[in-house]
Amino acid sequence: MKTVAIIGIGLMGGSLGAALRRARPRWRVVGIGRKKKSLERARRAGLIDEAATDLAAGLRGADVVVVATPVSLIVPFVKKIRPHLGAKMLVMDVGSVKADIVRHCARLFSAKSGPAFVGAHPMTGSEKTGFEWARPDLYKNAACILTPVPGAPPAALIRARQFWRAAGSRVHEMSAAAHDQWLAAISHLPHLIAHALILSAAQKPGARQKVAALAAGSFRDATRVAGADPGQWNSILNMNSKNLREAARRFTQTMDKLMKQKFPISMLGRARALRAGLDR
Amino acid sequence: MKTVAIIGIGLMGGSLGAALRRARPRWRVVGIGRKKKSLERARRAGLIDEAATDLAAGLRGADVVVVATPVSLIVPFVKKIRPHLGAKMLVMDVGSVKADIVRHCARLFSAKSGPAFVGAHPMTGSEKTGFEWARPDLYKNAACILTPVPGAPPAALIRARQFWRAAGSRVHEMSAAAHDQWLAAISHLPHLIAHALILSAAQKPGARQKVAALAAGSFRDATRVAGADPGQWNSILNMNSKNLREAARRFTQTMDKLMKQKFPISMLGRARALRAGLDR
Numbered sequence: 362m363k364t365v366a367i368i369g370i371g372l373m374g375g376s377l378g379a380a381l382r383r384a385r386p387r388w389r390v391v392g393i394g395r396k397k398k399s400l401e402r403a404r405r406a407g408l409i410d411e412a413a414t415d416l417a418a419g420l421r422g423a424d425v426v427v428v429a430t431p432v433s434l435i436v437p438f439v440k441k442i443r444p445h446l447g448a449k450m451l452v453m454d455v456g457s458v459k460a461d462i463v464r465h466c467a468r469l470f471s472a473k474s475g476p477a478f479v480g481a482h483p484m485t486g487s488e489k490t491g492f493e494w495a496r497p498d499l500y501k502n503a504a505c506i507l508t509p510v511p512g513a514p515p516a517a518l519i520r521a522r523q524f525w526r527a528a529g530s531r532v533h534e535m536s537a538a539a540h541d542q543w544l545a546a547i548s549h550l551p552h553l554i555a556h557a558l559i560l561s562a563a564q565k566p567g568a569r570q571k572v573a574a575l576a577a578g579s580f581r582d583a584t585r586v587a588g589a590d591p592g593q594w595n596s597i598l599n600m601n602s603k604n605l606r607e608a609a610r611r612f613t614q615t616m617d618k619l620m621k622q623k624f625p626i627s628m629l630g631r632a633r634a635l636r637a638g639l640d641r
Numbered sequence: 642m643k644t645v646a647i648i649g650i651g652l653m654g655g656s657l658g659a660a661l662r663r664a665r666p667r668w669r670v671v672g673i674g675r676k677k678k679s680l681e682r683a684r685r686a687g688l689i690d691e692a693a694t695d696l697a698a699g700l701r702g703a704d705v706v707v708v709a710t711p712v713s714l715i716v717p718f719v720k721k722i723r724p725h726l727g728a729k730m731l732v733m734d735v736g737s738v739k740a741d742i743v744r745h746c747a748r749l750f751s752a753k754s755g756p757a758f759v760g761a762h763p764m765t766g767s768e769k770t771g772f773e774w775a776r777p778d779l780y781k782n783a784a785c786i787l788t789p790v791p792g793a794p795p796a797a798l799i800r801a802r803q804f805w806r807a808a809g810s811r812v813h814e815m816s817a818a819a820h821d822q823w824l825a826a827i828s829h830l831p832h833l834i835a836h837a838l839i840l841s842a843a844q845k846p847g848a849r850q851k852v853a854a855l856a857a858g859s860f861r862d863a864t865r866v867a868g869a870d871p872g873q874w875n876s877i878l879n880m881n882s883k884n885l886r887e888a889a890r891r892f893t894q895t896m897d898k899l900m901k902q903k904f905p906i907s908m909l910g911r912a913r914a915l916r917a918g919l920d921r
Contacts, residue, residue, distance in 0.1 A: 484855060484857045485857070504854060504855050504857075506855070531854075533854065533855065543851060543855060546841070546842045546845075546852075547842055547852055547855055547856050547857065547859075547860045548857050548859050548860060550838070550842075551838065551859035551860050551862070551863040552859055553896060553899060553900075553904075554834055554838065554863060555859070555863065555912070555916075556899060556908070556909055556912040557892055557893075557895040557896040557899055558830070558831065558834065558892060559912050559915045559916055560895050560899075560908065560911065560912050560915070561826070561891040561892040561894070561895040562826045562827055562830075562888075563915050564891060564895075565826075569915065569918060571823060572826075572827055572915075572918075572919070573918050573919055573921070574784060574811075574813065575764060575784050575786070575813065575823060575827055576827050576919055577764045577765075577784075577827065577828050578865075578866070579827075579828050579831035579832055579835070579865075579866040580827045580828060580831050580919075581919060582831070582862040582863065582865050582866070583831040583834060583835065583862065583863045583866075584912075584916050584919070585858075585859075585862050585916070586858070586859040586862065586863075587909075587912040587913055587915070587916040588913055588916045588917060589913070590913075591906045591909035591910040591912075591913055592906055594904065594909055595903075595904050595905070595906045595909060598904040599903055599904060602900070602903070602904075605900070606900060608841070608842075609896060609900065611841040611844060612837055612838060612841040613837075613893050613896075614841070615837040615840050615841040615844075616833060616834070616837040616889060616893075619833060619836060619837055619840075620833075620882070620886060620889065623875075623879055623882070624833075624874065624875050624878040624879060625875070626871045626872055626875045628836070628840065629836055629867075629871035629874055629875060630871040631840065632835070632836040632839050632840050632864075632867040632871075633867055633868050633869070633870075633871055635839045635840070635849065635852075635867070636835075636864050636865070636867040636868045637868060638849060638852075638853050639852070639853055639856055639860075639861060639864070641853070
C-alpha cells in the first residue's frame with residue numbers, strides 16, 4: 362500500500378488522483394489544496410481519498426508527492442514543502458518546462474540520502490482547467506517524460522517509472538535540456554502558432570464574423586490550443602523562450618523556403634509522409 | 642426533375658452526387674469521368690445514377706454542370722465543355738481558389754444569353770482523395786462561397802444558391818478577389834503552416850522517431866492537413882500565392898510581436914476569446 366500526496370487538484374492533479382485510484386485501489390490519494398470546498402467536491406467526485414488544506418498534515422506518511430500546480434508555482438511549492446519531507450519520499454512535478462524547474466529543485470535534494478526529486482512531464486492535458494474536467498483516462502497512453510539530474514539515485518528513477526506507468530502513461534527519459542528543446546518544437550511552437558494565426562486572421566475589419574462563418578477544419582485544428590489558459594501559457598512560453606525562438610526561426614525559414622520554391626511537390630510530399638508517420 | 646452532370650467523380654464530385662441523390666431523389670445525377678470501371682463502382686456505391694466517359698454524351702440534357710476536377714484542370718475542362726453546353730445550362734466549379742478560375746471562365750460566357758457560369762467553392766473536403774471516401778453528408782452545414790462576376794445574370798445566381806442548399810450547404814457570396822484573400826488567411830496559410838511545422842520539426846537528427854513518440858495534441862492538430870494531396874496543394878498554393886504571402890507576412894509579424902513582448906497575457910487572452918468565438 363502506498364500513499365500519494367498531490368498538491369494542486371486541478372485538471373492534471375485531479376485526473377492523476379482518479380487514474381491512480383482506479384488502477385491501484387489499495388493506494389491512498391491525498392489531495393492538498395487551498396480551498397476546502399473544492400477539495401471536498403473533488404473527493405466526492407472520486408478524484409482523491411482524502412483532502413488536506415494544511416501542507417505538513419497532507420504530506421505526513423506520503424511515499425510519493427506530486428506537485429501539480431501551475432508551472433510558475435512549482436519551484437515555490439517544492440521549496441515550501443522541502444522541510445516537511447520524510448527521508449524516503451519521492452517528489453515529482455508535472456511542469457511542461459523542465460530545465461529551470463529541475464535546476465532550482467535539484468539543488469534542494471541530495472543524491473545520496475534523504476528525499477529524492479525527479480522532474481516529470483506527463484504530456485497530456487486539455488485547454489480546459491479545473492478539476493471539474495478531470496477524468497481517469499487523461500494519462501492513459503500519454504507520453505510521460507522523466508528528466509533525472511545526472512547522478513540521481515537509480516532507486517528514485519525506478520519508483521518514478523513505476524508510478525507513471527501505474528497512471529497509464531508511456532515513460533520516456535531525457536535530460537531537462539533535451540526535453541525543453543523537443544517540447545519547443547512539438548508543443549510550445551504549435552501553441553505560439555495557434556495564437557499568432559488567430560490574432561493575425563482577425564486583424565482585418567469585419568474579420569471576426571467572417572472567420573467564424575467560414576473557418577474550415579484546417580483553421581479550427583491549427584487554432585484549437587489558442588483556447589488554453591493565458592496565464593499558464595505566458596509562464597510556459599517565457600520559461601522556454603530561448604528554445605522556442607530557435608524553433609520558431611527554423612519554422613519560419615522552412616515556411617520562407619516553401620514560398621520561395623513555389624511549394625514544391627517533393628517538399629509537400631515529404632511533409633505528408635512525415636505526418637502519416639504520426640498516425641502509425 | 643433536374644439533371645445534374647458532375648465532371649470528376651472523386652471525393653468532392655462523388656460526395657456531391659450522393660448528397661443530391663439523397664436530398665433530391667427525383668433528380669438525375671450523371672457522373673462524367675475517364676475511367677469506366679471507377680465510374681461503374683461509383684454508380685454501384687450510390688454516388689451517381691448514370692456514368693458517362695464521353696463529355697458530350699454526359700452533358701446532354703443537363704440543367705446544371707459541376708466541374709469537380711482537381712483545381713489545375715478546372716479551366717481546361719470548362720474550355721473543353723463550352724461548345725457542348727445548351728443555352729439554359731448553369732456551369733459551376735468547386736475550386737479552392739477563385740480569381741484565376743473565374744477570370745478565365747467568365748470570358749467564355751455571356752452575361753445576357755446562353756449558358757451561365759458561377760464560380761463556387763464548397764468549403765469541405767478531407768485530406769483523403771478518391772470516390773472511395775465520398776459520403777453524402779460531406780456538404781452538410783459546410784459553407785459554400787459563390788463568387789459571381791459583376792453583371793452575372795441574377796437567375797443563374799438564384800439557381801446556384803438553390804443547388805448548393807439542396808446539397809446541404811450554407812451559401813455565402815463575395816467577389817473572387819475577396820474570396821481568395823479570406824481563404825489565404827483561413828485555409829491556405831494553415832496548410833502552409835502544417836507543412837512547414839512538420840518539416841522543420843523533423844530536421845534534427847533522430848527527429849522522426851522522437852516526434853512520433855512525443856507529439857502531443859497541439860502538434861497533431863496543427864499538422865493534420867499536411868496529409869493532404871501534394872499535387873493539388875501545389876496548385877492551390879501557387880494559384881493564390883500573392884494573398885498567401887501577404888497572410889504569411891501578417892502571421893509572422895504577429896508571431897514576432899508575441900515573442901518580443903514576452904507573450905503578454907492580454908494577447909493570449911484575446912486569442913482565446915477569438916477561438917471561443919469559432920465554437921459558438
